Amino acid sequence: MSISVSGRVVLITGAAMGMGRLYAERAVREGAAAVVLWDLNAEALEGTAAELREQGASAVYPYPVDVSSLPDIEAAAEKVIRDAGVPDILINNAGIVRGKYFWEHAPKADINAVMAVNTLAPMQVTRAFLPGMIERRTPARILNVASASGTLSVPKMSVYTASKWAVIGWSDSMRLELNESGNGHVAVTTLIPSYIKTGMFEGARGPLLTPLMEPQHVVDRAWGAMLAGKARIQLPWTVALGSALRNVLPQPAWDVVAGRVFKVYQSMDHFTGRKPAADGAKEEAKA
Numbered sequence: 100m101s102i103s104v105s106g107r108v109v110l111i112t113g114a115a116m117g118m119g120r121l122y123a124e125r126a127v128r129e130g131a132a133a134v135v136l137w138d139l140n141a142e143a144l145e146g147t148a149a150e151l152r153e154q155g156a157s158a159v160y161p162y163p164v165d166v167s168s169l170p171d172i173e174a175a176a177e178k179v180i181r182d183a184g185v186p187d188i189l190i191n192n193a194g195i196v197r198g199k200y201f202w203e204h205a206p207k208a209d210i211n212a213v214m215a216v217n218t219l220a221p222m223q224v225t226r227a228f229l230p231g232m233i234e235r236r237t238p239a240r241i242l243n244v245a246s247a248s249g250t251l252s253v254p255k256m257s258v259y260t261a262s263k264w265a266v267i268g269w270s271d272s273m274r275l276e277l278n279e280s281g282n283g284h285v286a287v288t289t290l291i292p293s294y295i296k297t298g299m300f301e302g303a304r305g306p307l308l309t310p311l312m313e314p315q316h317v318v319d320r321a322w323g324a325m326l327a328g329k330a331r332i333q334l335p336w337t338v339a340l341g342s343a344l345r346n347v348l349p350q351p352a353w354d355v356v357a358g359r360v361f362k363v364y365q366s367m368d369h370f371t372g373r374k375p376a377a378d379g380a381k382e383e384a385k386a
Contacts, residue, residue: 105129136162162178167219172220196259204258291333
């Protein structure tokens with residue numbers, strides 16, 4: 100059953116720019132009662148909040164939050180519940196990427212950071228609000244942003260792939276748990292997209308028949324699937340095809356198809372990221 104955003108509270112992580120901002124703009128256009136923005140970039144966050152107000156937002160609540168920090172998440176969640184109430188719609192959008200061989204990843208700045216932001220943060224943010232969403236008994240939605248790399252192994256994305264692989268398993272398991280426990284009024288959607296033109300994957304090349312997608316297209320498709328309570332959306336169609344082939348072909352055959360035919364294994368060969376972080380690592384929020 101599809102629900103309307105009108106009159107509801109929407110919370111988006113990684114909301115200061117890119118796709119996070121597009122989700123926020125969509126919420127404003129559809130009459131959300133309140134739009135809650137979480138992002139580490141306080142300056143960009145305030146700019147986005149100001150523009151949303153100019154677009155007619157009823158109420159905008161920007162909170163600078165480091166989603167890799169559980170204390171930050173818990174403190175911000177308390178403020179959200181106090182200021183805007185328990186969200187009706189939660190979009191776990193924030194994410195970072197590192198594009199290099201596994202042994203080149205720094206233990207803390209790369210491995211810990213990617214797992215904290217991409218995997219633990221969606222779990223902890225959801226855990227902070229889900230009991231209230233369950234208790235309220237009104238229709239609610241959770242959109243978890245995963246990645247096609249969470250379904251297929253990709254060189255130079257080992258940690259990122261691991262982080263998204265975990266998100267897919269957690270997200271769908273939680274969906275089943277909610278249904279099994281009689282709490283299906285909270286529907287969970289897992290978004291599994293290939294490369295998107297946000298700058299996060301600057302330099303990456305889409306595999307055969309899989310061009311880099313426009314952010315607005317992905318947001319529109321994900322938004323509709325979320326409101327309808329659809330369990331999973333994979334974009335573009337080649338993502339589902341790749342997953343199916345991976346599951347039926349023997350490993351040597353799949354390596355040939357992925358490496359030589361679809362060029363999946365070469366997709367990160369020229370990755371640069373949008374810009375270097377302070378420590379020299381490539382990083383960009385999915386927001």
